Amino acid sequence: MYLIKRKIMVRLFCLQLLFVFSAGVPALGIGPEPAGLGYCGIYGLREAAPELRGSDVNIAVICRSLTYVDGVPQNDYRPASGHSCFESVGFRFHDSNEASAGISGHSTAICSILFGEDVGASEAELGDFTYQGILPEANADVYEFWHFLTDYVFGQVPMEADIITASIGSNDEDWWTRGIESLVEHQGKIVVAGIGNGSGSFDPPLYPAASSNVIGVGVIDSVDANELGRRLSEFSLVYPEHSSFGPTGDGRSKPDIVAVGNFLVGDVNDADGYRPTNSGSSFSTPVVAGAIGLLVEKARQEEALADAVSVDGGNCVMKAIVLNSATKLNYWHKGQLTKDDDHSAPLDLIQGAGMLDALGAYRHLVSRLDDEDVNTAMGWDNNVVDGDNLQNSYRIRIDEGGDKVITATVAWNRHYADEYPFAAETEKDGNLRLEVWGIDVNDPGNNRLIDYSDSAVDNVEHIYTEADANYSDYELIVRFSDSNVPEDGERYGFAWSVKTKAKQSKALLSDLNADGIVNDLDTAMMFDYVLSGLQESGEYQLGDINDDGIVDINDLAILINYTNRDGENLSE
Secondary structure (H helix, E strand, O other): OOHHHHHHHHHHHOOOOOOOOOOOOOOOOOOEEEHHHHHHOOHHHHHHHHOOOOOOOEEEEEEOOOOOOOOOEEEEEOOOOHHHHHOOOOOEEOOOOOOOOOOOOHOOOOOOOHEEEEEEEEOOOOOEEEEOOOOOOEEEEEHHHHHEEEEHHHOOOOOOOEEEOOOOOOOOOOOOHHHHHHHHHHHHHHHEOOOOOOOHHHOOEEEEEOOOOOOEEEOOOEOOOOHHHHHEEEEEOOOOOOOOOOOOOOOOOOOOOOEEOOOOOOOOOOOOOEOOOOOOOHHHHHHHHHHHHHHHHHHOOOOOHHHOOOOOHHHHHHHHHHOOOOOOOOOOOOOOOOOOOOOOOEEEEOOOOOEOOHHHHHHHHHHHOOOOOOOOEEEEEEEEEEOOEEEEEEEEEEOOOOOEEEEEEEEEOOOEEOOOOOEEEEHHHHOEEEEEEEEEEOHHHEEEEEEOOOOOOOEEEEEEEEEEOOOOOEEEEEOOOOOOOOOOOEEEEEEEEEEOOOOOHHHHHOOOOOOOOOOOOHHHHHHHHHHOOOOOOOOOOOOOOOOOOOHHHHHHHHHHHHEEHHHHHHHO
């Protein structure tokens, strides 16, 4: 059925959403660039905590050489460190020294997003602006890919890195992808990798992003607008042609999360110039890695947050928090193409848990500082289930009215040997299950299982479910899914939240081609969808603007109502 979902999504061009984040998108030609960082909540986070600039955070950027001679990389993997945006960055480079170092535009773009800073930047079409990357004060280590594999992965040599980010990948699992999984498990590293650039590039979910212990990142496309400023600040949905999708060959849900990927970055041919990247998972990946870097910095500042950066399970906590705080884009849906969620698939097979919300993830992390009450509406935990403690329970209470959504995420690491060829140690793996129960404090017999997530193959479980108006008290349960309890138990990271359900804008849904305006082009597309004969079938329908289960003339009428309204009005 997932293949049917993908075919429909390609055929309908993944109906677009121009979703403006609570952090706000800078006005064109004004405010910081890259503007897409604001869309994913980075600038909102920096505004809430301006002291966070990456200090004492170690980021390892893995970059592939552009040129090989007889299979030997020629070390042209480095960012253009002489560019204005890198003036204060103290890069440390790691390679084999077998060839003179060269410059890579790909590496320059990734490092611009992560570390760049330039208060006097300008671009011909945009004018003057401040260039503001995510972690301008972080320790920036740039590794040539094969050097990283041979010197650190093969030998499992300890690295200083807190976060490893890789915008490269392979179609298949191999010794080195399992070696990276082992780094995550045994050294507590956080690894973030690009999932691939979709069916248009013939990319399946790429490894290591497709690996169990790695956070795999997909890309949200820019709107199809003529103006550069709009392409850099307005975004749509995740095209399967441009962002690789799951499931993996063994049935796991990937990607884990998505982010925007079109940014203004340093130009390798002009030390003071900037150029757009165009959308790609290579550039959405450092956004997620950078956001986690800011969370790591904050967690190190507060003793109460230390469990989130612990070598034992801290990477699982960070993964759970980032996924749990993600924003669901239109048409987000777990697993297969049905009106009901698939309990055996934890994530949407194109969007993952949704779009990165860095500010939301920060609020999630620091919720432990604000309220230690067990009934808090937002929180996280680093914990273990084992033979003596088969499940852990978390109680929450929802007193206020209105439409509320409970989101909960549990993440844990799969186990691998710490020596080549890093074989999977499946006998050590536990399979966890996540449940949400409505609790009647006066009549336990009236308790009700509201939702659950129980995949047989994933090492993440995710629930996004509406609260039941009949209950104020809830219990979230993390437990083993079956009778197989590993000897050492299973450590996990857990995050949960309760929020008012977001309402989707019918105006935004009407912009079918994502060019920022509803006009005759969208009307023609909708006519095609209606005439294609999609009927009510119990399946989840893309293009169903009024959410009645059918793509029909009523959806067309809604679209016509919004015709010729520009992007600034589409949120109404």
